[in-house]
Each structure stands twice: as structure tokens, then as C-alpha cells.
Amino acid sequence: MPDELPEEMPDPTDPIIQRLQQAFAHEEPATELVEVRRRAARYQPPPGHGLTAADLAAARRREPAAVSRIYSAYAPALFRFFMAAVGDRHQAEDLTGTAFVSAIEGLPRFYGPVEALGGWLFRIARHDLYDHRRRQARARIEPLEDHLPEAAAATGADDPEELAIERLDAGRVVAALRELSGDQREVLLLRMAAGLTAPEVAEILGKTTGAVKALQHRGLASLARVLGGLRSPRETQKRPYLSPDPARLTSQEEEER
Amino acid sequence: MPVDPLEAFGLFYKDNSGPVFRALLAGTLNRVAAEDATAEAFARALAHWDTIASHPNPKAWVLRVAWNHHRSSWRRWEARWSVDQEPSPRAAEPWVDPDLIAAIRSLPKGQREVIVLIALGELTPTEIAGVLGRAVGTVRSQLFRARMALRQVLADAPGPEGRDA
Secondary structure (H helix, E strand, C coil): CCCCCHHHCCCCCCHHHHHHHHHHCCCCCCCCHHHHHHHHCCCCCCCCCCCCHHHHHHHHCCCHHHHHHHHHHHHHHHHHHHHHHHCCHHHHHHHHHHHHHHHHHHHHHCCCCHHHHHHHHHHHHHHHHHHHHHHHHHHCCCCHHHHHHHHHHHCCCCCCCCHHHHHCCHHHHHHHHHHCCHHHHHHHHHHHHCCCCHHHHHHHHCCCHHHHHHHHHHHHHHHHHHHHHCCCHHHHHHCHHHCCCHHHHHHHHHHHC | CCCCHHHHHHHHHHHHHHHHHHHHHHHHCCHHHHHHHHHHHHHHHHHCHHHHCCCCCHHHHHHHHHHHHHHHHHHHHHHHCCCCCCCCHHHHCCCCCHHHHHHHHHCCHHHHHHHHHHHCCCCCHHHHHHHHCCCHHHHHHHHHHHHHHHHHHHCCCCCHHHHHC
């Protein structure tokens, strides 16, 4: 490094240093670049979705191009989050739009770096979701469970980490989600449907990353347990009340008639 | 300077994976562990390349990640295998300079880390202080003591060339 002070560099004439360097001179890592790339793919894309600090500054000034970049970066995840939570496409679209508008309006009050934008957006989304549920409860609209099969279609749709979940059919996942505690369900929704990282979820929920990972772990374990109980189709028929698929229930009832 | 980030990372890997691997290998004396920690650290650098690319010292960043990865994964490893169960990959290594390896092994861990990061990681004491989370003064004194100890141990063993003759 040419900009370092000379006295900081190891003395190249030191026989100890020389001997160490000679002893290891021919050692090279066997790992190919391809393997490093494969390992890197295990990590979720870096938070921020390629947005820059300049995008954030421009969006604060409501410059349309920057606002639309932020929208394209986060709208899909926001929509998946709302869809998984409320299970209705129109409501999810409305909620996504509302959350995004309040985010853009609140952006001048967001002082964090661009990497923290996702977490901040989902805090807003979560508040909006609670408001929505309170309104729904007051209006006595159809219970959430009626929409759950549709909701599950959104869950696990874009999740690189839990491939197993992706392969499960939507109805089963929903039935299993119902078995979880509120905390576990919320963590799984944010981790999988919204695709946030564990530290981001921790920040949104005001928990430690460790707590989020533990909830995710227990939630996935419960999911696996419930889904395991549903694995064999014969067993599912024996216990039709466990089957979450209304279509299947109907056809079974028709067969019995 | 290439514009394509993957190409830029490829060059970074080509230039720096050797020093990082050699420092890990000399520090751990365990090829499997050094290979794993190096690959893991570069993979994380690639995953966060948009920020690492503009980091003032990406090699020091990678070394820090590799070192920490090794520390934590080694702790898990040690918890699983008791000392006598350990399938000793160290003994099987055909080292070029066994006297030097024995001398490195005889150093206290802190001194060993510092001397290999200087000689093989090609870092300065200031950078090493950042990598290991120690004060620069500590690093300097550990470096001094490591040199003294190695000098003493190796005085009787002048090097592989001398012994082969």
C-alpha cells in the first residue's frame, strides 16, 4: 500500500518474516471464484436493493424518478407482506399504496442511511396493517381466515432461504400458520413473505436478532410438525378437518354423498 | 478500473485471496479451516460488494471476517470433538519447513495471529489492530515478542535448505 508510512510496513529484510513468507509462498486457496459466487448467493441481496444515498436524497425532495426507483425496489415485498397478512389482493394493493404514500410523505423525517430504509418502510407497513385490522374488527368484515388460502399463495413465493416452504401447497402452509403464536407468525411473514433479513425484522419488532432467529426457528419447526402431520394424502382424508383446502373439502363431501 | 462489479470482484479475489488464505493457513495451521474461512469471507464480500468495493481497505475487511468466522466455527468444532477425538488434520500436513511450523505452534495465540498477519496477510500494525480488535500498542508489543521468540527457536534450525543437505 503506497500511502502507508514506511515504518508501518513489515521489514522485508527481517529473516523471520522472510522465512515465514518462503514457507507459505506456494500456498494458494483451492476455492475457485465460481464457488465463492455460489456461497455469496446464499446471502440475501444486500439491504437497500441497489438504491443509493443520492436516490434517497432525491426522493426526499420528491423527485419522481427517485420516488419511482424506491417504489420499484420495495413495492413487491410490501405487497407480498400485505397479501400474506390480509389475504385479499385489492386490500393488499390498497395497503401497499397507502403505506408507500405515507412513507414518501414521512421521508424528510427519515435520517437513517439508505440501508435502513427497508426496515423503516416495513415499520410503517406494520402500523398500517394494525390500523387496517382495527378498522376491520370495528366493521365486522369477514374473518381473516376466510382469505387465508389466497394469502398463502403469496407466502414463500420469493424466498431463497426456505426452499422447502416454496414447495408446499398454499393451503397447507396457511393451516400450519394458524397453529403458530402471533410472534412466530409475524416473524415468518416478515422474513419470508416480505423477504427481510433477521436484523431488519428484529429492528421492526423491537426484538434482538437472536430472538427473531429463535422465533423463526420455532415457527418453522411448528410448521414442519403440522405439515408433517398432513403429509400422507390418506391421512389427510382420514382427518378432513385438518385439510385447509376448501375445494378439496367440497369434493370430498360430494364423494360421500 | 473495470465497471462491471463481478469483474471487479474477480480481480479483487485474484489479487487478495492468496495473502488472505496464507495468513489464515499460517494462523490456524489447518488447511480445511483456512480454506473455509477464506471462501466464506470472500463470499460475504461479494454479497456486500456494493459497499465493500468502496471500503478503504477491503482486504483488511475480508481478513477480519475470515478471522472471526474461523474463531466462531472453530469454537463449534471444538465443542463437538474432544481433544483426542479430533481427526488431527495438522499432523498429516507435509509442511515445507516443519521447524518453522513447530515454532509458530509454540507461540501464544495472540502473538501468532499478529506475526502471520504481518508476514502473510501483508497488513500494517494499525490494520491488524482493526482486524483483531486490539490496540495498536498491543499489536506492536505482540509483534516484537513474536519476533524475539521465533528468532530464539529458529536459531538452531536455520531453514529447510540447510537441513535437506
